[in-house]
Amino acid sequence: MKVSLLFFITGFVLLLFQTTLPRLVPLGPFVPDFALVLCVYLGLNHPTVGAVVGTFLLGYSVDVFSSNILGLNAFALTLVFITAYLSSRAIWVHSPLLSASVVFLASWVKGASLMLLWATFLTMERYGVGSLKYILIDATLAAVLAPALFWALKRGQNYLEQVKMPE
Protein backbone atom coordinates (compact mmCIF):
# COMPACT_ATOMS: atom_id res chain seq x y z
CA MET A 1 0.00 0.00 0.00
CA LYS A 2 2.78 2.39 1.03
CA VAL A 3 4.81 1.45 -2.03
CA SER A 4 1.79 2.05 -4.28
CA LEU A 5 1.34 5.44 -2.65
CA LEU A 6 5.01 6.20 -3.31
CA PHE A 7 4.56 5.47 -7.01
CA PHE A 8 1.33 7.46 -7.15
CA ILE A 9 2.98 10.55 -5.63
CA THR A 10 6.08 10.05 -7.78
CA GLY A 11 3.94 9.86 -10.90
CA PHE A 12 2.12 13.06 -9.97
CA VAL A 13 5.35 14.96 -9.23
CA LEU A 14 7.07 13.69 -12.38
CA LEU A 15 4.09 14.73 -14.49
CA LEU A 16 4.22 18.15 -12.88
CA PHE A 17 7.93 18.48 -13.72
CA GLN A 18 7.41 17.10 -17.20
CA THR A 19 4.86 19.80 -18.01
CA THR A 20 6.80 22.73 -16.54
CA LEU A 21 10.57 22.20 -16.37
CA PRO A 22 11.37 21.61 -20.08
CA ARG A 23 11.25 25.38 -20.61
CA LEU A 24 14.32 25.75 -18.44
CA VAL A 25 16.37 23.35 -20.55
CA PRO A 26 17.04 24.18 -24.23
CA LEU A 27 16.04 20.81 -25.68
CA GLY A 28 14.00 22.10 -28.61
CA PRO A 29 10.85 20.02 -29.04
CA PHE A 30 12.15 17.23 -26.82
CA VAL A 31 10.78 16.60 -23.35
CA PRO A 32 12.47 14.49 -20.67
CA ASP A 33 10.13 11.50 -20.51
CA PHE A 34 9.98 10.79 -16.78
CA ALA A 35 6.61 9.05 -17.21
CA LEU A 36 8.13 6.49 -19.57
CA VAL A 37 10.98 5.72 -17.17
CA LEU A 38 8.50 5.26 -14.31
CA CYS A 39 6.38 2.87 -16.39
CA VAL A 40 9.42 0.79 -17.32
CA TYR A 41 10.45 0.69 -13.66
CA LEU A 42 6.96 -0.47 -12.63
CA GLY A 43 6.97 -3.17 -15.33
CA LEU A 44 10.34 -4.46 -14.18
CA ASN A 45 10.21 -4.06 -10.42
CA HIS A 46 6.60 -3.69 -9.31
CA PRO A 47 4.37 -5.61 -11.72
CA THR A 48 0.96 -5.58 -10.04
CA VAL A 49 -2.57 -4.86 -11.20
CA GLY A 50 -2.31 -1.52 -9.35
CA ALA A 51 0.80 -0.69 -11.38
CA VAL A 52 -1.11 -1.43 -14.61
CA VAL A 53 -3.89 0.93 -13.55
CA GLY A 54 -1.29 3.52 -12.52
CA THR A 55 0.46 3.23 -15.87
CA PHE A 56 -2.81 3.68 -17.72
CA LEU A 57 -3.72 6.73 -15.63
CA LEU A 58 -0.25 8.22 -16.08
CA GLY A 59 -0.53 7.81 -19.84
CA TYR A 60 -4.01 9.30 -19.77
CA SER A 61 -2.71 12.25 -17.74
CA VAL A 62 0.05 12.83 -20.28
CA ASP A 63 -2.71 12.86 -22.91
CA VAL A 64 -4.68 15.42 -20.92
CA PHE A 65 -1.74 17.82 -20.99
CA SER A 66 -0.29 17.02 -24.40
CA SER A 67 -2.38 15.30 -26.99
CA ASN A 68 -5.40 16.56 -28.84
CA ILE A 69 -6.62 12.95 -28.84
CA LEU A 70 -7.10 11.17 -25.53
CA GLY A 71 -5.86 7.62 -25.10
CA LEU A 72 -2.76 7.71 -27.31
CA ASN A 73 -0.21 7.89 -24.51
CA ALA A 74 -2.33 5.63 -22.30
CA PHE A 75 -2.10 3.02 -25.06
CA ALA A 76 1.63 3.55 -25.69
CA LEU A 77 2.67 3.52 -22.03
CA THR A 78 0.61 0.40 -21.30
CA LEU A 79 2.41 -1.32 -24.18
CA VAL A 80 5.69 -0.13 -22.66
CA PHE A 81 4.63 -1.64 -19.33
CA ILE A 82 3.77 -4.97 -20.96
CA THR A 83 7.13 -5.02 -22.78
CA ALA A 84 9.03 -4.27 -19.57
CA TYR A 85 7.01 -6.83 -17.63
CA LEU A 86 7.60 -9.59 -20.19
CA SER A 87 11.29 -8.73 -20.42
CA SER A 88 11.59 -8.82 -16.60
CA ARG A 89 11.03 -12.57 -16.83
CA ALA A 90 14.18 -12.88 -18.92
CA ILE A 91 16.49 -10.17 -17.59
CA TRP A 92 17.39 -8.80 -14.21
CA VAL A 93 18.08 -5.08 -14.37
CA HIS A 94 20.78 -4.47 -11.80
CA SER A 95 23.14 -2.01 -13.47
CA PRO A 96 22.64 1.60 -14.61
CA LEU A 97 23.73 0.70 -18.13
CA LEU A 98 21.16 -2.07 -18.36
CA SER A 99 18.36 0.17 -17.05
CA ALA A 100 19.31 2.79 -19.64
CA SER A 101 19.25 0.14 -22.38
CA VAL A 102 15.81 -1.15 -21.37
CA VAL A 103 14.40 2.40 -21.25
CA PHE A 104 15.99 3.15 -24.63
CA LEU A 105 14.22 0.14 -26.17
CA ALA A 106 10.98 0.97 -24.35
CA SER A 107 11.08 4.46 -25.82
CA TRP A 108 11.25 2.92 -29.28
CA VAL A 109 8.21 0.80 -28.42
CA LYS A 110 6.38 3.97 -27.37
CA GLY A 111 7.41 5.98 -30.45
CA ALA A 112 6.60 3.13 -32.82
CA SER A 113 3.21 2.47 -31.22
CA LEU A 114 2.27 6.16 -31.40
CA MET A 115 3.19 6.34 -35.06
CA LEU A 116 1.38 3.09 -35.76
CA LEU A 117 -1.77 4.52 -34.18
CA TRP A 118 -1.45 7.76 -36.11
CA ALA A 119 -0.88 5.96 -39.38
CA THR A 120 -3.71 3.48 -38.77
CA PHE A 121 -6.45 5.72 -37.45
CA LEU A 122 -5.65 9.36 -37.59
CA THR A 123 -3.58 10.63 -40.49
CA MET A 124 -2.53 9.90 -44.02
CA GLU A 125 0.93 11.34 -43.47
CA ARG A 126 3.92 9.11 -44.03
CA TYR A 127 6.71 8.99 -41.52
CA GLY A 128 10.22 9.11 -42.93
CA VAL A 129 13.81 8.92 -41.75
CA GLY A 130 13.33 12.20 -39.89
CA SER A 131 10.74 10.52 -37.65
CA LEU A 132 13.21 7.75 -36.80
CA LYS A 133 15.79 10.38 -35.86
CA TYR A 134 13.15 12.01 -33.69
CA ILE A 135 12.45 8.74 -31.85
CA LEU A 136 16.20 8.13 -31.52
CA ILE A 137 16.79 11.47 -29.80
CA ASP A 138 13.75 11.02 -27.55
CA ALA A 139 14.87 7.50 -26.62
CA THR A 140 18.44 8.64 -25.90
CA LEU A 141 17.18 11.41 -23.65
CA ALA A 142 14.97 8.98 -21.73
CA ALA A 143 17.86 6.50 -21.45
CA VAL A 144 20.11 9.19 -19.95
CA LEU A 145 17.50 9.88 -17.27
CA ALA A 146 16.88 6.24 -16.45
CA PRO A 147 19.80 5.28 -14.14
CA ALA A 148 19.25 8.16 -11.70
CA LEU A 149 15.48 7.72 -11.61
CA PHE A 150 15.77 3.92 -11.26
CA TRP A 151 18.23 4.39 -8.40
CA ALA A 152 15.93 6.84 -6.59
CA LEU A 153 12.84 4.68 -7.09
CA LYS A 154 14.65 1.53 -5.96
CA ARG A 155 15.89 3.30 -2.83
CA GLY A 156 12.39 4.55 -2.02
CA GLN A 157 10.81 1.15 -2.68
CA ASN A 158 13.39 -0.72 -0.57
CA TYR A 159 13.02 1.72 2.28
CA LEU A 160 9.24 1.46 2.37
CA GLU A 161 9.29 -2.33 2.08
CA GLN A 162 11.58 -2.53 5.12
CA VAL A 163 9.50 -0.20 7.28
CA LYS A 164 7.11 -2.28 9.41
CA MET A 165 3.47 -1.37 9.67
CA PRO A 166 2.48 -0.14 13.16
CA GLU A 167 0.82 -2.79 15.33
Add this chain to the structure above:
Amino acid sequence: MLSFLRRNQVLFSAFLSVIFSLYIIAPAAKGQHRADPIGPLLMAVMRPLQSAIQSTVFGVRDFFGGYVALRGVAAENERLKARVRELEGEKSRLLEEEATNKRLRELMEFRTEWAPKAITATVIATSASAYFHTLIIDKGRANGVEKGMAVISPLGVIGQVVSVTGRNAKVLLVTDSHSGVDAMVQRSRARGLVSGSLDNGPVMKYVKRSDDLKEGDRLVTSGLDGVFPKGLLIGTVSKVNKKNLGLFQYIEVGLALDPARVEEVLVVRGNTPEIKD
Protein backbone atom coordinates in the same frame (compact mmCIF):
# COMPACT_ATOMS: atom_id res chain seq x y z
CA MET B 1 -9.83 -20.99 -15.28
CA LEU B 2 -9.90 -18.73 -12.22
CA SER B 3 -6.42 -19.79 -11.17
CA PHE B 4 -5.15 -19.15 -14.71
CA LEU B 5 -6.55 -15.61 -14.58
CA ARG B 6 -5.09 -15.07 -11.12
CA ARG B 7 -1.68 -16.29 -12.26
CA ASN B 8 -1.74 -13.93 -15.22
CA GLN B 9 -3.70 -11.07 -13.69
CA VAL B 10 -1.04 -8.46 -14.53
CA LEU B 11 -0.94 -9.38 -18.21
CA PHE B 12 -4.71 -9.73 -18.34
CA SER B 13 -5.31 -6.30 -16.80
CA ALA B 14 -2.65 -4.75 -19.06
CA PHE B 15 -4.35 -6.12 -22.16
CA LEU B 16 -7.67 -4.82 -20.89
CA SER B 17 -6.04 -1.40 -20.51
CA VAL B 18 -4.77 -1.55 -24.09
CA ILE B 19 -8.24 -2.42 -25.36
CA PHE B 20 -9.79 0.34 -23.24
CA SER B 21 -7.27 2.84 -24.67
CA LEU B 22 -8.26 1.84 -28.20
CA TYR B 23 -11.91 2.27 -27.20
CA ILE B 24 -11.11 5.86 -26.11
CA ILE B 25 -9.09 6.60 -29.25
CA ALA B 26 -11.51 5.06 -31.78
CA PRO B 27 -13.96 8.01 -32.13
CA ALA B 28 -11.04 10.30 -33.06
CA ALA B 29 -10.74 8.43 -36.36
CA LYS B 30 -14.18 9.86 -37.20
CA GLY B 31 -13.32 13.29 -35.87
CA GLN B 32 -15.30 12.81 -32.66
CA HIS B 33 -14.21 12.78 -29.04
CA ARG B 34 -15.43 10.92 -25.97
CA ALA B 35 -16.36 12.87 -22.85
CA ASP B 36 -13.36 13.35 -20.58
CA PRO B 37 -14.33 13.19 -16.89
CA ILE B 38 -10.75 13.10 -15.54
CA GLY B 39 -9.05 15.84 -17.58
CA PRO B 40 -10.81 18.90 -16.09
CA LEU B 41 -10.30 17.59 -12.56
CA LEU B 42 -6.60 16.88 -13.14
CA MET B 43 -6.08 20.29 -14.74
CA ALA B 44 -7.81 22.00 -11.81
CA VAL B 45 -5.55 20.19 -9.33
CA MET B 46 -2.37 20.86 -11.30
CA ARG B 47 -3.15 24.47 -12.27
CA PRO B 48 -1.88 26.27 -9.12
CA LEU B 49 1.20 24.03 -8.91
CA GLN B 50 2.04 24.54 -12.57
CA SER B 51 1.56 28.29 -12.28
CA ALA B 52 3.87 28.42 -9.27
CA ILE B 53 6.58 26.27 -10.88
CA GLN B 54 6.34 28.14 -14.17
CA SER B 55 6.82 31.51 -12.43
CA THR B 56 9.82 30.12 -10.56
CA VAL B 57 11.23 28.61 -13.77
CA PHE B 58 10.98 31.93 -15.62
CA GLY B 59 12.49 33.77 -12.66
CA VAL B 60 15.44 31.37 -12.40
CA ARG B 61 16.00 31.38 -16.17
CA ASP B 62 15.98 35.17 -16.44
CA PHE B 63 18.14 35.61 -13.35
CA PHE B 64 20.85 33.28 -14.67
CA GLY B 65 20.56 34.80 -18.15
CA GLY B 66 21.34 38.22 -16.67
CA TYR B 67 24.00 36.83 -14.37
CA VAL B 68 25.95 35.10 -17.13
CA ALA B 69 25.78 38.22 -19.31
CA LEU B 70 27.30 40.35 -16.57
CA ARG B 71 29.99 38.02 -15.25
CA GLY B 72 32.72 39.78 -17.25
CA VAL B 73 32.10 43.00 -15.37
CA ALA B 74 32.48 41.25 -12.03
CA ALA B 75 35.84 39.81 -13.01
CA GLU B 76 37.29 43.28 -13.70
CA ASN B 77 37.39 44.30 -10.11
CA GLU B 78 37.84 41.76 -7.36
CA ARG B 79 37.21 44.28 -4.61
CA LEU B 80 33.76 45.14 -5.98
CA LYS B 81 32.78 41.55 -6.69
CA ALA B 82 30.29 41.22 -3.89
CA ARG B 83 28.74 44.55 -4.76
CA VAL B 84 28.59 43.65 -8.45
CA ARG B 85 26.84 40.38 -7.68
CA GLU B 86 24.30 42.23 -5.67
CA LEU B 87 23.78 44.65 -8.55
CA GLU B 88 23.61 41.80 -11.02
CA GLY B 89 20.75 40.29 -9.10
CA GLU B 90 18.99 43.62 -8.91
CA LYS B 91 19.59 44.36 -12.58
CA SER B 92 18.36 40.94 -13.66
CA ARG B 93 15.21 41.49 -11.70
CA LEU B 94 14.70 44.94 -13.23
CA LEU B 95 15.50 43.73 -16.73
CA GLU B 96 13.01 40.93 -16.30
CA GLU B 97 10.38 43.38 -15.10
CA GLU B 98 11.14 45.71 -17.98
CA ALA B 99 10.98 42.87 -20.48
CA THR B 100 7.68 41.69 -19.02
CA ASN B 101 6.30 45.24 -19.16
CA LYS B 102 7.44 45.62 -22.75
CA ARG B 103 5.86 42.31 -23.76
CA LEU B 104 2.59 43.13 -22.04
CA ARG B 105 2.55 46.67 -23.50
CA GLU B 106 3.06 45.30 -27.01
CA LEU B 107 0.37 42.73 -26.40
CA MET B 108 -2.05 45.39 -25.14
CA GLU B 109 -1.32 47.73 -28.09
CA PHE B 110 -1.81 44.86 -30.52
CA ARG B 111 -5.02 43.90 -28.81
CA THR B 112 -6.43 47.43 -28.64
CA GLU B 113 -5.59 48.02 -32.28
CA TRP B 114 -7.42 45.19 -33.95
CA ALA B 115 -8.77 42.61 -31.55
CA PRO B 116 -10.50 44.37 -28.68
CA LYS B 117 -12.41 41.23 -27.78
CA ALA B 118 -9.27 39.12 -27.54
CA ILE B 119 -8.59 37.30 -24.30
CA THR B 120 -5.12 37.70 -22.82
CA ALA B 121 -3.75 34.50 -21.28
CA THR B 122 -0.56 33.25 -19.67
CA VAL B 123 1.10 29.94 -20.49
CA ILE B 124 1.25 27.74 -17.40
CA ALA B 125 2.41 24.39 -18.79
CA THR B 126 3.91 22.79 -21.85
CA SER B 127 3.42 19.42 -23.48
CA ALA B 128 4.41 16.36 -21.45
CA SER B 129 5.45 14.49 -24.57
CA ALA B 130 7.89 15.21 -27.39
CA TYR B 131 5.44 13.80 -29.93
CA PHE B 132 2.76 16.39 -29.20
CA HIS B 133 3.29 20.14 -29.28
CA THR B 134 0.78 21.78 -26.98
CA LEU B 135 0.52 24.45 -24.30
CA ILE B 136 -1.83 24.90 -21.38
CA ILE B 137 -3.06 28.45 -20.77
CA ASP B 138 -4.63 29.90 -17.62
CA LYS B 139 -7.91 30.97 -19.22
CA GLY B 140 -10.86 28.69 -19.92
CA ARG B 141 -14.57 28.57 -20.49
CA ALA B 142 -15.19 30.92 -17.56
CA ASN B 143 -13.16 33.59 -19.38
CA GLY B 144 -14.87 33.11 -22.73
CA VAL B 145 -12.36 30.75 -24.33
CA GLU B 146 -13.93 28.19 -26.63
CA LYS B 147 -12.71 25.22 -28.57
CA GLY B 148 -11.51 26.18 -32.06
CA MET B 149 -10.42 29.74 -31.20
CA ALA B 150 -7.09 30.99 -32.57
CA VAL B 151 -4.13 31.65 -30.29
CA ILE B 152 -1.79 34.37 -31.51
CA SER B 153 0.79 36.92 -30.42
CA PRO B 154 1.98 40.20 -31.97
CA LEU B 155 4.86 38.24 -33.49
CA GLY B 156 2.80 35.59 -35.20
CA VAL B 157 0.63 32.50 -35.10
CA ILE B 158 0.86 30.19 -32.09
CA GLY B 159 -1.90 27.62 -32.44
CA GLN B 160 -5.50 26.68 -31.90
CA VAL B 161 -7.56 25.82 -28.81
CA VAL B 162 -8.39 22.10 -28.93
CA SER B 163 -9.97 21.58 -25.53
CA VAL B 164 -11.31 23.79 -22.77
CA THR B 165 -12.08 23.31 -19.09
CA GLY B 166 -13.53 25.88 -16.70
CA ARG B 167 -10.28 27.73 -16.07
CA ASN B 168 -7.79 26.21 -18.53
CA ALA B 169 -7.44 25.55 -22.22
CA LYS B 170 -5.17 23.29 -24.25
CA VAL B 171 -3.58 24.83 -27.34
CA LEU B 172 -2.38 22.72 -30.25
CA LEU B 173 0.72 24.52 -31.55
CA VAL B 174 1.36 25.20 -35.20
CA THR B 175 4.51 23.04 -34.82
CA ASP B 176 2.46 19.92 -34.02
CA SER B 177 2.32 17.40 -36.84
CA HIS B 178 -1.49 17.28 -36.56
CA SER B 179 -2.08 21.01 -36.78
CA GLY B 180 -2.85 22.99 -39.90
CA VAL B 181 -3.01 26.70 -40.74
CA ASP B 182 -4.32 27.87 -44.10
CA ALA B 183 -1.51 30.09 -45.34
CA MET B 184 -0.51 32.16 -48.33
CA VAL B 185 2.67 33.67 -49.65
CA GLN B 186 2.46 37.42 -49.16
CA ARG B 187 4.28 38.22 -52.43
CA SER B 188 2.68 35.79 -54.90
CA ARG B 189 -0.54 34.91 -52.99
CA ALA B 190 0.16 31.18 -53.51
CA ARG B 191 -1.76 29.12 -50.95
CA GLY B 192 -1.04 26.03 -48.89
CA LEU B 193 -1.32 24.50 -45.45
CA VAL B 194 1.37 25.13 -42.84
CA SER B 195 1.78 22.25 -40.43
CA GLY B 196 4.38 20.80 -38.11
CA SER B 197 6.19 17.57 -38.91
CA LEU B 198 8.41 15.18 -37.01
CA ASP B 199 10.74 14.92 -40.00
CA ASN B 200 12.03 18.44 -40.62
CA GLY B 201 10.05 20.89 -38.55
CA PRO B 202 7.22 23.03 -39.94
CA VAL B 203 6.35 22.58 -43.63
CA MET B 204 3.93 24.10 -46.11
CA LYS B 205 1.88 21.41 -47.80
CA TYR B 206 -0.25 21.22 -50.92
CA VAL B 207 1.44 24.07 -52.80
CA LYS B 208 1.12 23.53 -56.55
CA ARG B 209 4.35 23.02 -58.50
CA SER B 210 3.39 25.91 -60.76
CA ASP B 211 3.08 28.35 -57.83
CA ASP B 212 5.74 31.03 -57.47
CA LEU B 213 7.70 30.61 -54.21
CA LYS B 214 11.25 31.35 -53.23
CA GLU B 215 13.33 31.23 -50.08
CA GLY B 216 12.72 34.21 -47.82
CA ASP B 217 9.10 34.74 -48.90
CA ARG B 218 6.86 35.79 -46.01
CA LEU B 219 3.96 33.51 -45.17
CA VAL B 220 0.77 34.92 -43.66
CA THR B 221 -2.56 33.42 -42.67
CA SER B 222 -5.14 33.39 -45.46
CA GLY B 223 -8.13 33.58 -43.11
CA LEU B 224 -9.86 30.90 -45.18
CA ASP B 225 -9.74 28.24 -42.49
CA GLY B 226 -12.15 30.29 -40.36
CA VAL B 227 -9.84 29.92 -37.37
CA PHE B 228 -7.04 32.45 -37.84
CA PRO B 229 -7.55 36.10 -38.81
CA LYS B 230 -6.27 37.00 -42.27
CA GLY B 231 -2.81 38.54 -42.63
CA LEU B 232 -1.12 37.33 -39.46
CA LEU B 233 2.55 36.49 -39.90
CA ILE B 234 3.43 32.78 -39.76
CA GLY B 235 7.06 32.81 -40.88
CA THR B 236 9.22 32.66 -43.96
CA VAL B 237 10.00 30.04 -46.60
CA SER B 238 13.33 28.47 -45.67
CA LYS B 239 13.62 25.76 -48.35
CA VAL B 240 11.87 24.98 -51.64
CA ASN B 241 12.14 21.63 -53.40
CA LYS B 242 10.22 20.80 -56.58
CA LYS B 243 11.91 17.51 -57.41
CA ASN B 244 10.13 14.13 -57.45
CA LEU B 245 7.14 15.25 -55.46
CA GLY B 246 4.33 14.81 -57.94
CA LEU B 247 1.74 17.56 -57.95
CA PHE B 248 3.15 19.58 -55.10
CA GLN B 249 6.27 21.39 -54.01
CA TYR B 250 8.09 20.54 -50.78
CA ILE B 251 8.48 23.67 -48.68
CA GLU B 252 10.14 24.04 -45.29
CA VAL B 253 9.07 26.95 -43.13
CA GLY B 254 10.99 29.00 -40.57
CA LEU B 255 8.42 30.21 -38.06
CA ALA B 256 8.39 33.87 -37.02
CA LEU B 257 8.43 32.80 -33.38
CA ASP B 258 8.95 29.60 -31.47
CA PRO B 259 5.46 29.03 -30.09
CA ALA B 260 6.78 26.78 -27.35
CA ARG B 261 8.71 29.69 -25.82
CA VAL B 262 5.96 32.29 -25.55
CA GLU B 263 4.74 33.36 -22.12
CA GLU B 264 1.67 35.50 -22.88
CA VAL B 265 -0.80 34.96 -25.69
CA LEU B 266 -4.03 36.32 -27.15
CA VAL B 267 -7.02 34.08 -27.78
CA VAL B 268 -9.24 35.35 -30.60
CA ARG B 269 -12.03 34.30 -32.90
CA GLY B 270 -11.22 33.73 -36.54
CA ASN B 271 -13.65 36.25 -38.00
CA THR B 272 -11.74 39.31 -36.72
CA PRO B 273 -10.73 42.02 -39.18
CA GLU B 274 -7.72 41.75 -41.44
CA ILE B 275 -4.38 42.78 -39.96
CA LYS B 276 -2.64 45.65 -41.69
CA ASP B 277 1.11 45.53 -42.33
